[in-house]
């Protein structure tokens with residue numbers, strides 16, 4: 001297999017509140033021989049909130065981010081569900097609406113850029129599964145996670161709307177379950193695995209958000225999970241740091257270690273706990 | 288293609304609010320043919336197993352919105368959803384449930400009062416003072432009609448409303464279907480109630496702001512109306528029409544732009560402070576301390592910046608379309 005090379009759009013969270021996500025992404029890429037070139041020029045994707053305030057501005061900024069993957073001639077890889085969705089939504093809009101593309105390009109021309117639509121946008125989860133391949137990954141597993149029941153938590157923006165997704169069915173997704181199995185773990189089936197963690201309304205509607213978080217963790221606990229694993233740093237933050245509010249809201253003590261999918265893969269590939277950044281978790285991860 | 292059959296186990300929600308204290312599930316084993324839709328199965332349960340089995344249906348053409356139910360948690364119009372695609376997706380064990388168990392009256396039939404109350408609350412009609420004998424026609428251009436066309440296709444089936452996790456945990460949330468309806472009239476150039484209706488959308492029980500952006504409504508809508516996209520348009524209107532007030536939610540949206548203009552990236556800590564205000568932010572301190580100890584908080588002076596930040600600043604200045 002020729003070397004896989006991608007332009008990595010880190011998003012903001014990996015650079016700030018989930019440093020372990022950055023560490024584990026790089027560690028996994030290194031172990032798998034995937035080359036990631038960080039898009040340091042990129043701005044925030046707007047996370048759907050800038051979109052509420054000023055949709056056009058968010059299109060321009062996201063188009064600019066994509067331009068930097070295009071100028072490298074690479075597929076853009078994201079490590080956050082919300083970055084993925086907002087970037088792909090921008091691409092979808094510009095590729096299907098020539099008038100809007102022209103309007104956005106008029107702005108980008110001011111800084112000497114042009115959106116062309118030549119780069120694909122892919123979550124790292126699917127780069128591993130579809131491009132690298134689970135069989136190739138399996139062959140590299142040196143520390144199978146056979147001791148652990150692992151509850152996959154897909155995250156909304158990974159699955160919905162499915163026409164912008166990457167092949168998982170929103171009502172019965174399997175990619176993360178397959179990845180868990182490839183790492184030697186046992187995946188936990190539970191009703192909330194494709195539901196919402198509430199992250200995006202945490203400040204605006206704290207009670208709603210806490211109730212949703214609580215239901216998710218409770219579902220995974222009832223499925224006997226030792227850990228949860230997610231491809232989204234925002235879901236991670238919500239589930240890892242907010243379980244006390246969640247417990248209060250649903251009237252039941254809930255808490256589980258929540259790993260980024262890169263951490264899980266990294267551990268199975270033989271990285272140390274330190275290398276994948278487990279020391280950065282608020283809810284301790286026993287390994 | 289030839290017609291094939293397959294044995295399917297249906298686990299069906301049964302309940303009669305008049306006589307039962309609790310619902311139960313009853314199993315029916317049925318030979319399903321490859322041509323059938325879910326409504327055919329509902330009919331066969333009634334005709335072949337139990338005449339008291341109850342569900343709503345009328346048009347059988349995906350247009351009346353009466354037959355919405357859930358199969359293995361997936362919201363479907365029973366008359367439109369092919370059994371074959373459900374079997375492909377979920378296999379041979381299928382659970383049939385009403386849209387919302389909380390509001391079940393009899394088997395698949397739910398009490399949609401909350402749905403209609405919220406629908407009513409957004410003034411789902413054209414408000415316009417029309418002259419009895421106008422001098423000229425009120426022409427709506429094609430482009431203007433396009434704006435509301437999609438939203439006008441809503442058949443009030445309730446699938447988005449009863450798939451919305453916020454409606455599920457907060458009975459006051461207006462919900463995606465009523466927002467679609469609000470948008471349908473907000474986008475209508477003949478309507479005179481723009482601000483009045485936007486104020487409802489902004490304020491009634493937190494309005495659009497409590498949406499968690501889960502995209503369930505976009506996924507489930509059988510008419511491909513994409514309710515969350517209409518909700519985003521309503522958000523945009525709140526700003527362009529000057530209806531948005533300085534609340535946590537509004538500052539949270541605006542704060543993204545401030546941060547991007549300054550760093551390119553989002554300053555997560557500053558966003559929380561700006562959204563909550565200097566007093567409101569205090570309640571986040573206990574969690575913030577735990578995060579800080581684990582190296583999860585970047586201090587203001589270490590805030591990373593995008594490379595070529597000048598480009599971002601230029602674009603923020605030249606491409607902004609809303610003010611707050």
Ligand code: SF4
Nearest residue numbers: 451498499501502504
């Ligand atoms: S995107 Fe918003 S309105 Fe739509 S289902 Fe989710 S929370 Fe409800």
Ligand code: SF4
Nearest residue numbers: 441442444445447508
């Ligand atoms: S928006 Fe779609 S899902 Fe919601 S009530 Fe209308 S037709 Fe049904």
Ligand code: FES
Nearest residue numbers: 347351352354366
């Ligand atoms: S029976 Fe009318 S929509 Fe299904």
